[in-house]
Ligand SMILES: Cc1cc2nc3c(=O)[nH]c(=O)nc-3n(C[C@H](O)[C@H](O)[C@H](O)COP(=O)(O)OP(=O)(O)OC[C@H]3O[C@@H](n4cnc5c(N)ncnc54)[C@H](O)[C@@H]3O)c2cc1C
Ligand code: SF4
């Protein structure tokens with residue numbers, strides 16, 4: 013192993029820099045050190061102006077989310093050696109989808125604003141409060157256990173595909189919190205919540221890209237909680253909205269060509285008569301097109317009938 | 331200037347409980363000021379559980395048994411009226427948290443589950459998997475949001491405004507904007523957490539620099555029992571990050587460099603399962619006598635014999651920690667560990683209403699309160715039991731909130747002293763213009779290393795005298811530091827320097843307190859005075875800031891139900 017590791021760090025101080033730049037540092041590397049150790053070494057010995065957040069250095073406080081070589085991570089639990097397995101240098105940038113305040117520090121207001129929107133507390137029966145605890149079975153505890161492990165680090169928002177194109181999207185962390193509240197056996201407002209979450213920016217706007225599940229440093233698996241919220245909504249037969257229609261038409265369209273037709277899905281979902289709705293979708297569609305996420309000409313896969321047969325079997329076995 | 335009725339400094343369990351109680355009836359304007367965002371507070375790191383004698387697991391349990399365990403665990407330096415208060419209040423606190431929405435493990439019948447913990451004679455720790463502190467912290471924060479309590483996040487409190495034994499508010503620095511502001515308040519509650527960062531090897535977060543303690547100390551308030559620092563036996567080598575006690579519970583071996591299970595020499599019956607302080611001292615002795623691994627300051631935890639399956643099922647976190655923080659594979663390798671500074675028993679002296687009292691006559695600082703790890707109501711005495719500190723933070727935080735609110739409602743509206751922020755301004759200006767050649771990182775590192783070596787698990791007169799010289803020398807060199815960041819936006823270098831100046835202030839109090847106390851009790855272990863000495867030392871230390879260093883006084887321990895006995899397990 014080389015004696016030094018190159019850290020290439022995003023720098024930006026609004027007081028002195030007209031635009032961001034990268035600065036390289038040579039960090040004396042010892043095995044068993046984390047990327048946060050590297051940053052602390054730079055700050056303590058080479059450059060006191062380097063700015064970032066951290067506190068617990070044990071992956072529990074959620075302060076140190078950053079983008080490292082392209083993916084959002086907690087730098088306190090990332091071994092330098094782990095990065096060097098795939099890259100020659102450690103490249104560190106601030107989290108995406110947030111405004112940069114200085115260097116690696118971002119403004120987290122957006123995260124908390126979204127959290128605020130999902131009524132992030134338990135609404136239980138306040139009239140009949142028992143003298144001791146409200147009962148909850150171990151099975152019911154298990155339903156909300158993993159979703160409760162969120163440390164609000166924002167890493168999932170930083171890598172969220174839907175948020176990138178639609179700033180209204182509530183995002184993985186807030187929706188996971190909403191799930192934790194709605195699925196709590198002690199909650200009394202499940203239906204209101206599900207209705208609220210079915211509105212624009214809610215559970216039906218997740219692109220199901222799985223990024224958030226992959227990057228989450230805890231056991232939250234946000235996308236899975238979003239899918240559970242969808243299921244709860246469908247089961248309760250609460251809404252006939254774009255979201256539920258989206259699910260139905262999604263399957264229909266995929267079975268038609270073997271690949272999701274991103275051009276037709278919004279029309280089907282929003283409904284061609286809802287002009288305002290269609291106009292609202294247009295910018296999102298355009299952005300997706302520009303980012304290459306939606307081809308103009310829709311391809312077909314070779315064996316569509318094979319896929320249709322599989323789907324039929326699945327349907328039968330339900 | 332900002333004006334609130336009650337200002338709570340700190341947003342861990344103690345701070346949020348205090349703010350919620352103080353704002354409960356909606357009559358007062360309450361604000362929280364915290365240097366980190368509330369959910370980033372170190373309370374979130376607590377793993378094991380929160381003690382509460384509700385008897386769900388063992389109906390024989392009650393507050394009195396809990397109180398006895400607490401008093402004995404604290405080596406009889408516990409103020410027994412305070413321990414009684416806390417243990418009696420525990421059920422109310424736990425049920426209230428549950429009603430707020432707390433997510434906790436359950437028994438088959440739906441009640442909260444409880445488990446055993448070191449030093450507790452009954453299974454009374456309520457818990458959420460191995461993230462109990464996280465669960466409570468987030469639940470309290472949810473209610474803070476619901477109640478719309480005003481939170482100043484990422485504001486660093488630099489000083490406390492006290493004149494003529496009355497508190498008028500605090501001065502705080504807005505980290506985002508780089509502006510200093512005065513907060514006028516009728517009551518101020520300090521919930522600023524522990525001081526583990528005085529040590530190199532610690533389970534504490536970088537933020538646990540004990541600022542609140544030296545801020546109070548500089549304002550003329552004494553610090554109590556600072557020499558009592560708890561070391562946990564299993565901190566990861568090099569960092570001190572906590573490896574759960576569960577590892578030993580599941581059958582891990584502790585090995586020295588000869589591959590010997592050394593605990594057979596220190597606790598032949600309980601072996602690795604001995605109490606925390608005994609195991610920590612055994613490890614330190616092995617290391618001191620040259621049997622550390624490859625001559626280093628660590629011994630090994632070996633869990634290889636448990637097998638991959640059992641490790642994955644019972645100790646997944648241990649596997650993650652070893653890999654994430656040491657790059658080690660615990661299925662095939664031993665994990666190096668060492669004693670780690672874990673909990674601070676000492677703090678700001680308060681009475682049962684969490685009012686700050688500055689002597690043995692009960693003289694108060696009107697309008698100033700403290701709760702949680704930064705305070706010393708002395709429920710932990712010389713050594714706190716695991717799971718008792720989350721309880722203390724919640725229970726005493728709640729009490730502080732209630733009493734501060736009561737005071738704030740009737741307190742006269744005083745005018746602020748003109749010079750309220752003069753000292754704070756001078757301090758910040760001085761730091762921003764500090765252009766010396768000494769690096770703060772080097773001073774911090776030297777302080778932490780030497781505290782570990784000479785004021786750590788074991789202490790002797792010679793070591794402590796040496797360490798006193800080191801601290802004085804560091805304080806002097808602090809005058810020649812140089813900072814490179816003069817920016818107003820998020821200047822973390824400036825904060826680092828402020829924190830270091832606090833560490834240097836109260837480290838002196840720890841060292842001299844330890845030098846004076848010529849006995850061994852709980853977390854304070856003097857090799858040259860290995861016995862507890864009730865005749866001379868059954869008393870609390872109080873250290874007052876004087877011109878050339880701390881001046882010491884002592885106050886008696888409150889003993890109500892349990893007479894001191896030898897502490898045997
Ligand atoms: C790894 C670990 C595991 C633990 N496990 C357990 C356990 O299982 N059970 C148990 O009972 N105890 C446990 N403890 C101890 C327990 O977690 C703490 O004692 C307790 O959480 C302290 O709470 P607190 O509210 O007093 O302080 P903290 O939660 O530390 O909060 C301190 C607050 O003060 C603020 N602050 C500090 N200085 C300033 C300043 N200058 N200006 C503004 N704000 C400031 C901080 O921002 C923070 O919000 C554990 C401790 C550690 C380190
Ligand atoms: S799965 Fe959904 S919520 Fe998760 S990152 Fe992708 S779009 Fe965002």
Ligand code: SF4
Pocket residue numbers: 161162163164165166167168169184185188227228229230232233234
């Ligand atoms: S869901 Fe995971 S990634 Fe997102 S904020 Fe919570 S802990 Fe972080």
Ligand code: FES
Pocket residue numbers: 065066067068069070071072073074075076077086087088089
């Ligand atoms: S420093 Fe707390 S999560 Fe990384």
